[in-house]
Amino acid sequence: MTYQVRIEGTEHAFEAEEGENVIAAATRAGLMLPYSCRSGTCGTCKGEVIQGAIQYPDGLPPAIDADEEGEGKALFCQARPVSDLVIRVAEVREAGDIQPQRLPARVERVDDCAPDVRRVFLKLPRDKRMPFLAGQYIDILLRGGHRRSFSLANAPHDDELLELHVRHMPGGIFSEYVFTNMQAGALLRFEGPLGNFALREDSDRPMILMGGGTGFAPIKGIVEHALHIGVARPMHIYWGARSRQDLYLESLPRHWEKLHPSVDFTPVLSEPAPEDEWQGAQGFVHEQVLADYPDLSGYDVYMSGPPPMINAAREGFVAAGLPADRLFYDSFEPGRD
Structure with a gap:
Protein backbone atom coordinates (compact mmCIF):
# COMPACT_ATOMS: atom_id res chain seq x y z
CA MET A 1 0.00 0.00 0.00
CA THR A 2 1.19 3.53 -0.76
CA TYR A 3 0.09 6.91 0.60
CA GLN A 4 0.27 10.30 -1.08
CA VAL A 5 2.02 13.07 0.87
CA ARG A 6 1.38 16.64 -0.27
CA ILE A 7 3.35 19.63 1.01
CA GLU A 8 1.08 22.53 1.86
CA GLY A 9 1.68 25.73 -0.11
CA THR A 10 3.73 24.02 -2.82
CA GLU A 11 3.18 21.88 -5.88
CA HIS A 12 5.27 19.11 -4.35
CA ALA A 13 3.73 15.72 -3.64
CA PHE A 14 5.22 12.25 -3.36
CA GLU A 15 4.28 8.70 -2.44
CA ALA A 16 5.31 6.87 0.72
CA GLU A 17 5.34 3.11 0.91
CA GLU A 18 3.69 1.44 3.88
CA GLY A 19 6.14 1.58 6.80
CA GLU A 20 8.36 4.19 5.10
CA ASN A 21 9.08 7.43 6.96
CA VAL A 22 8.28 10.77 5.36
CA ILE A 23 11.91 11.91 5.01
CA ALA A 24 12.94 8.71 3.24
CA ALA A 25 9.97 8.90 0.89
CA ALA A 26 10.64 12.55 0.04
CA THR A 27 14.32 11.86 -0.63
CA ARG A 28 13.42 8.94 -2.88
CA ALA A 29 11.16 11.32 -4.83
CA GLY A 30 13.99 13.84 -5.34
CA LEU A 31 12.95 16.33 -2.64
CA MET A 32 14.97 17.47 0.35
CA LEU A 33 13.15 18.11 3.61
CA PRO A 34 15.02 19.29 6.70
CA TYR A 35 16.59 16.48 8.73
CA SER A 36 19.78 15.64 10.56
CA CYS A 37 20.05 12.77 13.06
CA ARG A 38 17.29 10.54 11.60
CA SER A 39 16.75 9.05 15.07
CA GLY A 40 14.15 11.47 16.44
CA THR A 41 16.49 13.16 18.91
CA CYS A 42 17.46 16.50 17.32
CA GLY A 43 14.15 17.93 16.07
CA THR A 44 15.50 19.25 12.76
CA CYS A 45 12.77 17.46 10.80
CA LYS A 46 9.89 18.76 12.93
CA GLY A 47 6.86 19.95 10.98
CA GLU A 48 3.08 19.72 11.09
CA VAL A 49 0.53 17.21 9.89
CA ILE A 50 -2.33 19.30 8.48
CA GLN A 51 -4.43 16.38 7.25
CA GLY A 52 -4.12 12.64 7.72
CA ALA A 53 -2.52 10.40 10.31
CA ILE A 54 0.95 9.10 11.12
CA GLN A 55 2.44 6.65 13.56
CA TYR A 56 5.88 6.12 15.11
CA PRO A 57 7.54 2.69 15.15
CA ASP A 58 8.75 2.91 18.77
CA GLY A 59 6.44 5.37 20.47
CA LEU A 60 6.88 9.12 20.77
CA PRO A 61 10.49 10.12 19.81
CA PRO A 62 12.61 12.15 22.27
CA ALA A 63 12.52 15.45 20.34
CA ILE A 64 8.75 15.88 20.53
CA ASP A 65 6.42 15.88 23.52
CA ALA A 66 2.78 14.94 23.94
CA ASP A 67 1.62 18.58 23.87
CA GLU A 68 3.34 19.19 20.53
CA GLU A 69 1.91 15.97 19.16
CA GLY A 70 -1.54 17.15 20.23
CA GLU A 71 -0.97 20.36 18.25
CA GLY A 72 -0.26 18.34 15.11
CA LYS A 73 3.54 18.55 15.24
CA ALA A 74 5.48 15.54 13.95
CA LEU A 75 9.05 14.35 13.49
CA PHE A 76 9.15 13.33 9.85
CA CYS A 77 12.32 11.25 10.12
CA GLN A 78 10.32 8.82 12.26
CA ALA A 79 6.71 9.44 11.20
CA ARG A 80 5.15 6.72 9.01
CA PRO A 81 1.97 7.70 7.13
CA VAL A 82 -1.06 5.51 7.79
CA SER A 83 -3.23 7.57 5.41
CA ASP A 84 -2.74 10.20 2.74
CA LEU A 85 -1.14 13.31 4.27
CA VAL A 86 -0.94 17.04 3.88
CA ILE A 87 2.11 18.34 5.75
CA ARG A 88 3.71 21.68 6.50
CA VAL A 89 7.51 21.93 6.63
CA ALA A 90 9.88 24.85 7.08
CA GLU A 91 11.92 24.23 3.96
CA VAL A 92 11.52 22.27 0.76
CA ARG A 93 13.86 22.42 -2.17
CA GLU A 94 14.50 20.20 -5.11
CA ALA A 95 17.61 18.09 -4.71
CA GLY A 96 18.37 18.36 -8.44
CA ASP A 97 21.25 16.15 -9.48
CA ILE A 98 22.54 15.74 -5.92
CA GLN A 99 20.95 12.40 -5.21
CA PRO A 100 22.18 9.87 -2.63
CA GLY A 195 21.38 15.80 5.08
CA ASN A 196 20.81 19.47 4.33
CA PHE A 197 23.29 21.05 6.70
CA ALA A 198 24.97 23.27 4.13
CA LEU A 199 26.07 26.82 3.44
CA ARG A 200 23.22 29.16 2.44
CA GLU A 201 25.05 31.00 -0.30
CA ASP A 202 22.21 33.44 -1.00
CA SER A 203 22.43 35.08 2.44
CA ASP A 204 24.33 38.30 3.14
CA ARG A 205 24.26 37.94 6.94
CA PRO A 206 27.48 37.49 8.96
CA MET A 207 28.03 33.90 10.08
CA ILE A 208 28.81 32.20 13.37
CA LEU A 209 29.98 28.60 12.94
CA MET A 210 30.22 26.45 16.06
CA GLY A 211 31.56 22.90 16.29
CA GLY A 212 31.77 20.61 19.29
CA GLY A 213 34.44 17.88 19.19
CA THR A 214 34.42 16.18 15.79
CA GLY A 215 31.54 18.48 14.93
CA PHE A 216 34.37 20.58 13.55
CA ALA A 217 34.35 18.32 10.46
CA PRO A 218 31.37 19.82 8.57
CA ILE A 219 32.31 23.32 9.78
CA LYS A 220 35.69 22.78 8.10
CA GLY A 221 34.00 21.81 4.84
CA ILE A 222 31.64 24.78 4.93
CA VAL A 223 34.40 27.30 5.67
CA GLU A 224 36.69 25.92 2.98
CA HIS A 225 33.85 26.07 0.48
CA ALA A 226 32.92 29.63 1.50
CA LEU A 227 36.51 30.81 1.13
CA HIS A 228 36.85 29.02 -2.22
CA ILE A 229 33.82 30.75 -3.74
CA GLY A 230 34.84 34.15 -2.38
CA VAL A 231 32.32 34.69 0.43
CA ALA A 232 33.42 37.96 2.04
CA ARG A 233 30.89 38.24 4.89
CA PRO A 234 32.32 37.81 8.39
CA MET A 235 32.75 34.26 9.69
CA HIS A 236 33.43 33.69 13.39
CA ILE A 237 34.40 30.08 14.06
CA TYR A 238 34.03 28.57 17.54
CA TRP A 239 35.39 25.13 18.42
CA GLY A 240 34.47 23.56 21.73
CA ALA A 241 36.56 20.71 23.17
CA ARG A 242 37.61 19.25 26.51
CA SER A 243 41.37 19.91 26.47
CA ARG A 244 43.89 21.26 24.01
CA GLN A 245 44.70 17.86 22.48
CA ASP A 246 41.04 17.61 21.40
CA LEU A 247 41.51 20.65 19.13
CA TYR A 248 43.00 18.14 16.73
CA LEU A 249 43.39 20.58 13.78
CA GLU A 250 43.83 23.82 15.72
CA SER A 251 46.46 25.17 13.31
CA LEU A 252 43.99 25.10 10.40
CA PRO A 253 41.41 27.66 11.64
CA ARG A 254 44.29 29.77 12.95
CA HIS A 255 45.68 29.70 9.41
CA TRP A 256 42.31 30.81 7.99
CA GLU A 257 42.18 33.62 10.55
CA LYS A 258 45.67 34.80 9.60
CA LEU A 259 45.03 34.78 5.84
CA HIS A 260 41.46 36.12 5.70
CA PRO A 261 40.39 39.35 7.46
CA SER A 262 36.78 38.14 7.43
CA VAL A 263 37.58 35.08 9.60
CA ASP A 264 37.85 34.98 13.40
CA PHE A 265 38.56 31.85 15.44
CA THR A 266 37.79 31.23 19.11
CA PRO A 267 38.60 27.83 20.66
CA VAL A 268 36.82 27.06 23.94
CA LEU A 269 37.96 24.36 26.40
CA SER A 270 35.63 22.91 29.02
CA GLU A 271 38.30 20.95 30.98
CA PRO A 272 41.77 22.24 30.08
CA ALA A 273 44.59 20.07 31.43
CA PRO A 274 47.26 21.69 33.65
CA GLU A 275 49.89 21.05 30.98
CA ASP A 276 47.77 22.98 28.46
CA GLU A 277 48.63 26.24 30.25
CA TRP A 278 45.43 27.48 28.66
CA GLN A 279 44.86 31.23 28.56
CA GLY A 280 41.90 31.19 26.18
CA ALA A 281 38.13 30.90 26.62
CA GLN A 282 36.81 28.25 29.04
CA GLY A 283 33.41 26.71 29.66
CA PHE A 284 30.66 25.63 27.30
CA VAL A 285 31.21 26.78 23.75
CA HIS A 286 27.66 28.06 23.19
CA GLU A 287 27.92 30.21 26.32
CA GLN A 288 31.04 31.85 24.89
CA VAL A 289 29.12 32.61 21.70
CA LEU A 290 26.36 34.27 23.75
CA ALA A 291 28.91 36.24 25.78
CA ASP A 292 30.45 37.58 22.58
CA TYR A 293 27.14 38.05 20.72
CA PRO A 294 24.29 38.81 23.14
CA ASP A 295 22.15 39.93 20.19
CA LEU A 296 22.06 37.33 17.42
CA SER A 297 19.16 38.82 15.48
CA GLY A 298 21.33 39.76 12.50
CA TYR A 299 23.32 36.53 12.12
CA ASP A 300 23.26 33.14 10.48
CA VAL A 301 24.40 30.40 12.86
CA TYR A 302 25.74 27.00 11.81
CA MET A 303 26.47 24.43 14.48
CA SER A 304 27.36 20.76 14.66
CA GLY A 305 28.15 18.45 17.55
CA PRO A 306 26.58 16.26 20.23
CA PRO A 307 22.84 16.59 21.00
CA PRO A 308 23.30 18.17 24.48
CA MET A 309 25.33 21.00 22.95
CA ILE A 310 22.86 21.42 20.08
CA ASN A 311 19.82 21.51 22.37
CA ALA A 312 21.33 23.97 24.87
CA ALA A 313 22.65 26.24 22.12
CA ARG A 314 19.41 26.23 20.17
CA GLU A 315 17.45 27.42 23.20
CA GLY A 316 20.02 30.06 24.11
CA PHE A 317 20.49 31.39 20.60
CA VAL A 318 16.79 31.79 19.90
CA ALA A 319 16.42 33.58 23.25
CA ALA A 320 19.20 35.93 22.08
CA GLY A 321 17.09 36.95 19.09
CA LEU A 322 18.31 34.52 16.43
CA PRO A 323 15.45 33.85 13.98
CA ALA A 324 14.68 30.14 14.03
CA ASP A 325 14.99 29.96 10.25
CA ARG A 326 18.57 31.31 10.39
CA LEU A 327 19.79 28.47 12.64
CA PHE A 328 21.26 25.50 10.78
CA TYR A 329 22.60 22.49 12.63
CA ASP A 330 23.74 18.89 12.45
CA SER A 331 23.31 16.76 15.56
CA PHE A 332 25.94 14.05 16.04
CA GLU A 333 23.91 11.23 17.52
CA PRO A 334 26.23 8.34 18.58
CA GLY A 335 25.51 4.99 16.96
CA ARG A 336 24.00 2.36 19.20
CA ASP A 337 25.47 -1.13 19.00
Missing part, protein backbone atom coordinates in the same frame (compact mmCIF):
# COMPACT_ATOMS: atom_id res chain seq x y z
CA GLN A 101 24.13 7.00 -4.15
CA ARG A 102 25.48 3.72 -2.85
CA LEU A 103 29.16 3.59 -3.75
CA PRO A 104 32.33 1.66 -2.94
CA ALA A 105 35.45 3.46 -1.74
CA ARG A 106 38.94 2.44 -0.77
CA VAL A 107 40.75 3.78 2.27
CA GLU A 108 43.55 5.94 0.91
CA ARG A 109 45.08 6.69 4.29
CA VAL A 110 44.32 7.04 8.00
CA ASP A 111 45.94 9.87 9.97
CA ASP A 112 46.21 10.11 13.75
CA CYS A 113 45.36 13.63 14.90
CA ALA A 114 44.40 13.10 18.57
CA PRO A 115 44.48 10.12 20.94
CA ASP A 116 40.84 9.38 20.13
CA VAL A 117 40.38 11.00 16.69
CA ARG A 118 41.52 9.82 13.28
CA ARG A 119 41.07 11.35 9.85
CA VAL A 120 40.02 8.76 7.29
CA PHE A 121 40.49 9.59 3.59
CA LEU A 122 38.43 7.62 1.06
CA LYS A 123 38.96 7.36 -2.68
CA LEU A 124 36.12 6.60 -5.08
CA PRO A 125 36.56 4.36 -8.14
CA ARG A 126 38.09 6.19 -11.09
CA ASP A 127 34.81 6.30 -13.02
CA LYS A 128 32.67 7.50 -10.11
CA ARG A 129 31.93 10.93 -8.71
CA MET A 130 29.68 12.04 -5.88
CA PRO A 131 28.41 15.64 -6.06
CA PHE A 132 27.68 17.01 -2.57
CA LEU A 133 27.07 20.21 -0.65
CA ALA A 134 29.64 21.36 1.89
CA GLY A 135 28.44 20.15 5.28
CA GLN A 136 26.57 17.02 4.16
CA TYR A 137 27.37 13.55 5.48
CA ILE A 138 27.59 9.94 4.35
CA ASP A 139 26.51 6.67 5.95
CA ILE A 140 29.09 3.90 6.12
CA LEU A 141 27.20 0.67 5.39
CA LEU A 142 28.12 -2.20 7.71
CA ARG A 143 27.17 -5.83 8.03
CA GLY A 144 23.82 -6.65 9.56
CA GLY A 145 22.20 -3.50 8.19
CA HIS A 146 24.11 -1.20 10.55
CA ARG A 147 25.02 2.33 9.47
CA ARG A 148 27.40 4.90 10.87
CA SER A 149 27.07 8.54 9.85
CA PHE A 150 30.08 10.79 9.30
CA SER A 151 30.19 14.36 8.02
CA LEU A 152 32.29 15.18 5.00
CA ALA A 153 35.12 17.40 6.19
CA ASN A 154 36.29 18.42 2.72
CA ALA A 155 34.73 20.98 0.40
CA PRO A 156 33.07 19.98 -2.91
CA HIS A 157 35.85 21.52 -5.04
CA ASP A 158 38.42 19.35 -3.25
CA ASP A 159 36.80 15.97 -3.81
CA GLU A 160 39.67 13.78 -4.98
CA LEU A 161 39.46 12.20 -1.51
CA LEU A 162 36.52 12.20 0.91
CA GLU A 163 37.63 13.19 4.41
CA LEU A 164 35.97 11.86 7.58
CA HIS A 165 36.81 12.62 11.22
CA VAL A 166 36.23 9.52 13.34
CA ARG A 167 36.17 9.60 17.14
CA HIS A 168 36.96 6.36 18.96
CA MET A 169 33.86 5.05 20.70
CA PRO A 170 34.95 2.06 22.83
CA GLY A 171 33.02 -0.97 21.63
CA GLY A 172 31.75 0.84 18.54
CA ILE A 173 31.47 -1.56 15.62
CA PHE A 174 33.01 0.89 13.16
CA SER A 175 35.27 3.12 15.25
CA GLU A 176 36.92 0.08 16.87
CA TYR A 177 37.76 -1.13 13.38
CA VAL A 178 39.17 2.29 12.44
CA PHE A 179 41.40 2.35 15.52
CA THR A 180 42.54 -1.27 15.48
CA ASN A 181 42.49 -2.98 12.08
CA MET A 182 41.79 -0.46 9.32
CA GLN A 183 44.59 -0.26 6.78
CA ALA A 184 45.11 1.67 3.56
CA GLY A 185 43.45 -0.23 0.73
CA ALA A 186 40.51 -1.46 2.79
CA LEU A 187 37.22 -1.45 0.89
CA LEU A 188 34.12 0.23 2.32
CA ARG A 189 30.63 0.86 1.02
CA PHE A 190 28.65 3.98 1.82
CA GLU A 191 25.51 5.91 0.96
CA GLY A 192 25.53 9.63 0.38
CA PRO A 193 25.43 12.52 0.32
CA LEU A 194 22.79 12.94 3.02
